[in-house]
Amino acid sequence: MEQHAAGTDLLLVPSYSADPRTLSCIHGLDSWAERHLIELRHLMQPGNRLVLITPTPISNACLDAVLQLMPAAPPHWWRCRLNCISLNDHSARSLTAKLLERPRLLDQLATQLRPGSVLACYSVSEQETSLAQRLQLQLEGSPAELAPLGSKAGSAQVFEALGLPHPRTTQLCQSLQELGDAIEALALSHQDIGQVVVKLNYMAGGRGNAPLNLSFNSWRLQSPRQRRQSLDAALAALAMPLPHWQEELLRHGAIAQELLSASSGGLSSPSVQLWINTSGAVEIVSTHEQCLGGPHGQSFKGCRFPARQAYSQEVMAMGEQLGRHLAKLGCRGPVLLDLLARRRQQGWQLWAIEINLRKGGTTHPFQLAATATGAGFDRSSGQLLNSDGRAVFYEASDELHQPPWRGLLPEQLIDALVQRGVYFSSASRRGCIPMRLGALSEHGLLGATSVGHSRRDAALLMQELMAVR
Template sequence: MTRLSFRQLQDRLRRDWCALGPGALAHFDPLIIPSLSLEQREIALVPGVHHYEERQLFDLIRLRHPQVQATYVTSKLLPELVVDAVLELLPSMPAAHARRRLHLFDADDASPRPLSEKLLERPALLRRIASALRPERTVMTCFNVTPLEKELSERLQIPLLGTDPQLDHWGSKAGSRALFALAGVPHPPGSPLVHHLDGLAEVAAELWEGCGGLAHAVVKLNHGFSGEGNARLPLAPLQLEDLSPRQRRERLARAMDSLPMPVGDWQELLVAQGALVEAWLEPLGGEQRSPSVQGTIHPDGGVEVVSTHEQILGGPSGQTYLGCRFPADPAYRRALHDHGLAVGRLLADAGALDRFSVDFIARRRPPGASPSPAWDLQAIEINLRQGGTTHPFMALRHTTNGQLTASGDYLTPTGEALYYRATDNFADPRLRGLLPIDLIELVAEAELHFDPARLRGSLFHLLGCLSEHGKLGMTCIGRSPEEAEQVYGATAERLLDRAVALHLG
């Protein structure tokens, strides 16, 4: 039998999708490979990172269609309790019926390497996975797509719903800036890509000179992940205005050499992938936020805005993703939607597929300031993959079966708007030692779980991180932004109280 290339498989998917028309997704079986195929030195900074493969369990929403079967592959065997907890949330579908149509496989390998790499090393496992699939109607989905996932698609002869890694440039820091310029999306002043410290000092000096005395800049590795490849560079303390151009560059080079980049050995990554310098967006006198817009590029070329969020950032540089609130503020939600569509259409023209997102900085102007509108939006980067905001929204859809409106609100089938606050990083030493069964019992006793009748409560993920790392993820839902915050606060407080009581008991 003739084996198809990655491109031929994607072309077949596009053809089949267009032939099926609206609702095509319901006709495909998902093969879910939740591999985090990212820079391993960055991924190593995330505690319990291989458990993040659990985040895509909410993709099992597809099992609400009774003719669909799903295959989910992980590094280590998923506890049945964790799987059942997700399936029991499916609206209008008995969990037992869905479970009969779900195939679970694992590589029995907890090493921090990408799952896709582990699978490629195990041809016997790949044969077992292939035997469980219906090739003519199966599509593979991943967290992100690299040459590893591309090879896996070709080995299994299953089309991959994701962007060819040959287009990764458009998801890099330099590629994002180029695409923003093409799409007419506002973005901060910045530099071209360079690959050595002297080059960074040179472009930082040029940026400072062109921006009339910039107080701060940010250095960005071209393929940084979740803010871990970014470092803030204070310029004002360097007193650059008192120096000659040559002295200015020498002083900047010394500052670059001691730059507090979260990623260790970042200078090696600088040589390998490059970095750029961008103007740090200072507050305009009012509040500053980090909203984002998420979209999907369908195989027929259609571009859809899926959601908007307010990202919650922290960490040493203040740029590490910690969680989010849904949806983004209505004051600029429409602008996010329009910018997302503009970027998505260019990505679609380039051949991208499936998930993408665009991160922004939103700065409120002081009352009476001009120009209008009241908020200044500046695009920061594009992600050609799933992200931290993907699975909370999937969790909401998974349990409520609602849809996004043209205004960016999420409405249940009965027309009620829902909101949430979500995190992957609810961590406390007092949670260590708790098993998934402990958490489920604790949540039931405290009545913390999402209640479909009251349309409020919490959904949990990353249960595998709990015992070893004292960490889990949760999506806290309410019928208003205030109620979602109340649910989050109450859930956090009661979890810790009950955990302490359990340990003492």
């Protein structure tokens, strides 16, 4: 990742641009800002300052959980250059929108931030562009006008242009009628497609994905009239996780895509994370195995690092090809490529699934593990290596839930982890790093990255964490 020049200010606004009804579906939404606390590493450069905007106050326990990962230095060395500003606004709206509604605070920030300051956010929309212009900041990320490249339909078009293997996909549809027509044409044109999954064009995290409950092998045997009736009935009964999905369909559209089924060897979901710097150079940041779950097994629940050695080099090569293409189009900052891998007798077969022109669920775990262990990513091996050449492994999730955690204070959870010997130790470079502590007491929710010396070690640490009561 690019490092900001010495003596620069970073305005961190961890905002999520979505319909308020979509945001209200996320339990502990306010605590999602804590995922971005790893950006405190900006303060490792003397002279740098960081201003963090959050919807509600972040506790000292949350800050300390990240600050203690930094190289040894007195606490005041970090805190005197950190300014945390809470908007004290629980409403399910974009944090950037809330900030833009506070002109006096904006005037204050404009006075405090030095020339050359940078705005860092989760993703770039028109709101983040407006904020950067209002405060005369450099905006980290791809321009908002390139957002369609990271949509479901845009991803499929990019894969087609690059010749990357990807599931067969309909065009973008903006009504149930259009979607039905497109699915019917796709299924009749490709007799080997057994099922499809419907995907809302701009929905993240799998919340806009739902398999269509219709087997095309038997559907094709029906009369044209029966086929359409069956298809319309299946669409009407589509079990989309998002309650207002039909309104999202009308507003932003949706696609239907061939649903790839698992063979006897199984199906996995690797991903590769890229960074495109300001000059357009592409850097491979990491690879992961994504853990999917939810009602249809389509939702992101966590990740494991690194991706399987059997295909990690091919995954990185596909990422580099994509990154070079996107860089030429003007994309900058973080890019994530999601894939599916299916085992064959002759090896693994990969399909490109989705492009994300933003930070994602694999971004902060990697940054946490790398910062905590002082390790660097080695492109040749696809591993995160310490200075002594030892590989780092980890598991991570933002959605760990245990009913007994409800009512537990962050300090109490940390004490329990320390007593069990599983809290992260800088000496052993091993242990659990908790996040989203702000959602713990109210929702019984927690995020965590468990860093180990092997895949099994990282998995055992996560099991120990889940056993805390």
